[in-house]
Amino acid sequence: MSVIESTTRPEGKDRYTISEVAALTGLTAHTLRWYERIGLMPHVDRSHTGQRRFTERDLHWLAFVGKLRLTGMPVAAMVRYAELVREGEHTSAERRELLETTRRDVQSRIAELQDTLAVLDIKISHYEEQCGGTTR
Amino acid sequence: MSVIESTTRPEGKDRYTISEVAALTGLTAHTLRWYERIGLMPHVDRSHTGQRRFTERDLHWLAFVGKLRLTGMPVAAMVRYAELVREGEHTSAERRELLETTRRDVQSRIAELQDTLAVLDIKISHYEEQCGGTTR
DNA sequence: TACTTGCTTCGAGTGCACTCGAAGGTTCTA
DNA sequence: TAGAACCTTCGAGTGCACTCGAAGCAAGTA
Secondary structure (H helix, E strand, C coil), rough: HHHHHHCCCCCCCCCCCHHHHHHHCCCCCHHHHHHHHHHCCCCCCCCCCEEEEHHHHHHHHHHHHHHHHHHCCCHHHHHHHHHHHHCHHHHHHHHHHHHHHHHHHHHHHHHHHHHHHHHHHHHHHHHHCCCCCCCC | CCCCHHCCCCCCCCCEEEHHHHHHHHHCHHHHHHHHCCCCCCCCEEEEEEEECHHHHHHHHHHHHHHHHHCCCCCCHHHHHHHHHHHHHHHHCCCHHHHHHHHHHHHHHHHHHHHHHHHHHHHHHHHHHHCCCCCC
């Protein structure tokens, strides 16, 4: 399968071992296997002897997951999304909804943080007024 | 002490019981006591019989802590800040530094999230193109 | 051939931030 | 005066997301 891949990707390897992916992503091999086990990876290819061979696509997915992780999205929700991807085309509506909900969440997180930033700025400006240091 | 307080605050009570504060903040009494125990509260007043009496100032502090918590700031760092506050005027430089470091952290968190938002928007726009739903 | 890397399953450990319950007491409120 | 709310200390439990180690074996590399 995927003869197409080999012709459309003339530069760079498209199959990475688990330790290579670990080095590239900063995740451990343990964690990568765990991601797969809990269903957070949409099917990882294997070599003829059963070793994992990650593709560029997998790396992209991991990068995406990394981003989602930064938003504080629970792993369960990411797993849900991965499931939908595995299930194919007919889940696209639900996937889109999930992404849009996430987008709203991220936006309100940003708003919260900007709020906090404002509070910090006020606090910091108090210290700036008395710019000597030990002055009351 | 603080006779000033009683005159400058004619409206609203300025002493809250632990259950009132729990109701106002959404934290449990257990958690409020825990905050005090670990040094996250800059000294809570007591009634003559030893019960906690939180002030408006304490509520403000808790609101601030709540904001910091949203940024993902570790509790240890907040405790450090509370310590500095307790230690008095001569720590103001360090406090300011801590706040500025936090501000930078928050700003980069915001940047990360905006990055993620961009990725989400791209993903979502893919779904928008095929606006029928099940269309390939 | 030796060594490294990979595979599996299993289960335990870690760190954080709570969260809860219980025991045994005191104080407040209707 | 009854019952609710408060106090203390202690220690255990929870949920999340890893994180690690070990056992026992297969495959790849110098």
